[in-house]
Amino acid sequence: MIEQDQKILSDENEKVIGLKDLKPGDILIFEGDNSRIDNLIKRFTKSEACHGALFVQNGEKAILADSGGTGIDLHLLSTEQFADEEKRTIHVRRLTKKGGFGADYDSIVAPVVDAAYDYVRQDLPYPYSDLVLMAMILIYKNVSDEGLKQDVVIKLLRVATAELKKLIDDKYRDGKHTLVCSSYVYQCFLDASKNNPDLKLQIENGDLQPESTKKRVATLFDLYVEHATEYNFKTSHFADAAQEPVTESIDELLNNLVDDQNKNHVSLVKGNALSHAIEEFLKTLLKAIGTSVNTIEDLIKNARAQQAMFITPNDLLCHTTNTESVGVLDLYRDNNEYKP
Numbered sequence: 356m357i358e359q360d361q362k363i364l365s366d367e368n369e370k371v372i373g374l375k376d377l378k379p380g381d382i383l384i385f386e387g388d389n390s391r392i393d394n395l396i397k398r399f400t401k402s403e404a405c406h407g408a409l410f411v412q413n414g415e416k417a418i419l420a421d422s423g424g425t426g427i428d429l430h431l432l433s434t435e436q437f438a439d440e441e442k443r444t445i446h447v448r449r450l451t452k453k454g455g456f457g458a459d460y461d462s463i464v465a466p467v468v469d470a471a472y473d474y475v476r477q478d479l480p481y482p483y484s485d486l487v488l489m490a491m492i493l494i495y496k497n498v499s500d501e502g503l504k505q506d507v508v509i510k511l512l513r514v515a516t517a518e519l520k521k522l523i524d525d526k527y528r529d530g531k532h533t534l535v536c537s538s539y540v541y542q543c544f545l546d547a548s549k550n551n552p553d554l555k556l557q558i559e560n561g562d563l564q565p566e567s568t569k570k571r572v573a574t575l576f577d578l579y580v581e582h583a584t585e586y587n588f589k590t591s592h593f594a595d596a597a598q599e600p601v602t603e604s605i606d607e608l609l610n611n612l613v614d615d616q617n618k619n620h621v622s623l624v625k626g627n628a629l630s631h632a633i634e635e636f637l638k639t640l641l642k643a644i645g646t647s648v649n650t651i652e653d654l655i656k657n658a659r660a661q662q663a664m665f666i667t668p669n670d671l672l673c674h675t676t677n678t679e680s681v682g683v684l685d686l687y688r689d690n691n692e693y694k695p
Contacts, residue, residue, distance in 0.1 A: 369446065372682030374417055374434060377447060380464035381410040381681060382540055383419055384672040385688075386444040391609040392485045398613075399492050399501070400562050402669035404446070405485075407537035409471045418693060420471040422484055422539040427474045428692040437689040446672055447681040450544070452553050466547035467554060473546075474539065486605060488535045488667065490515035490636055495563040495662055497573040502614035505623050508575075510601045511608050512632040519639045541666040557677045562667040575623065576658065579633045582625045583651045 387393030387405030396405050408421035410432075417432040431437070450456075456463050490512055492498070541556055548555035558564065601608075623629065634651075637658045641648060644661070648654040671678075 369680050369683040372447065372684050374432065374684065374686065375413070376681065376684075377410050377413055377417065378449065378461065378464075379411050379413065379468045380450065380461075382448045382450075382671050382675075382678060383408040383410055383421075384446040384448065384668055386446075388441060388443070391606055392489060395609060395612065396485070396489060396492065396668075399496060399498050400667055400669040402672065403444075404668035404672045407540045407666075407668045407671045409467070409540050409543055410447075411468050411471050416693075419688070420475055420543075422536045424484065425692065426478060427539060429475055429694070430691070431689040431693050432686050433689070434686060436687050437691070440687050440690055442685045442687055444683060444685050446683050448671065448675065448678040449681050450554065450556075451677055451679045456553075463551065464547075464554070466550065467543050470543040470546040474543070484535050486511075486515050486518060487640075488537075489609075491535070491563060491640075491665055492667070494575045494579075494633055494636065495665070499573055499623075502616075503623055504611060504614055505626075505629060507608055507612045508623065509628055509632040510603065511605075511612065512636045513598070514601055514605060514608070516632075516636045516639050519636075519643055535665065535667075537666045537668045537671050538664070540671060541664075556666075556671075556675050558666060558670055558674050559676045561670045561674050563662055563665050563670075575629075575633055576662070578623065578625055579630050580655055582630045583655065585625075586651075 384404045385406035385408070386403040387397050393405045397403055406421070408419040408430075410417075411420050411429070412418040418429050419432055420427065420429055423430075436442070450464060450467075493503075493508060493511070541558075544554055544556045603611075634654065637654055638648060641654070641657050641661065646657050646661075648657055
């Protein structure tokens with residue numbers, strides 16, 4: 356078990372619950388499996404959380420909505436195994452407010468569930484979500500205590516950018532942050548909060564939120580901004596020499612990302628190749644949510660504005676100040692899309 360350094364989990368003992376205890380609108384946070392990318396996400400966020408979903412129906416069928424490799428879909432949950440799927444440990448959190456929602460909770464939270472179904476109906480495209488989340492963590496989170504290999508970081512950012520570029524088309528909705536599972540959950544609450552502010556998830560000290568006080572360069576984004584400042588922003592982009600295609604598989608890149616023999620050494624240094632890779636990913640990410648940029652200053656301003664909008668699974672578990680623990684349970688999630 357990864358040591359949790361988050362205040363919310365340390366404040367409460369999660370009780371073991373059953374499937375019948377779930378309500379539509381509950382936030383489901385899945386612990387990661389043993390895949391390399393899940394292990395790195397857990398390592399970098401100091402959490403067991405790797406996937407977020409929204410519970411939308413209980414009764415004869417238990418259904419969740421989430422963003423995965425095939426899009427924003429519905430999936431069945433059960434205590435019985437689906438095909439070869441592994442049982443997953445799921446932490447459940449429920450929206451709350453001072454004084455509580457009272458007996459009308461289900462009807463008050465219904466707009467959140469409606470928003471979840473609305474995204475499912477839109478059949479939005481979806482990139483390799485875990486890879487995009489990994490790229491965002493590398494850029495926005497302080498992982499300077501890890502011995503990251505610069506050449507591998509650059510290649511991973513290039514691959515993540517290529518995945519995003521494949522899927523930028525007119526199906527994307529401007530301003531909707533549906534690129535990763537946890538941001539999809541956050542967006543459903545945000546959409547519903549337009550008519551009821553109590554439905555907005557409040558995030559405090561989020562994994563990717565800017566630190567309020569920093570005395571040194573701590574993130575790849577900081578490194579990029581410092582590099583741009585040295586040029587006094589007098590360039591439209593960081594040029595890079597012609598690049599060879601990335602021949603390694605994603606798993607190979609992930610396996611080589613961290614030098615565990617030198618884990619306390621900060622190995623990333625400013626350079627055109629790294630800045631170019633950061634820049635291309637951020638430009639593509641912004642374009643995917645409907646924001647085009649023409650200058651480095653534009654890019655930095657918009658990337659910083661969007662930074663706090665991207666939510667990690669660990670944020671749903673540990674950094675929401677207006678949710679409470681319902682409990683924890685082990686369930687099977689059917690990997691096949693459920694179509695009512």
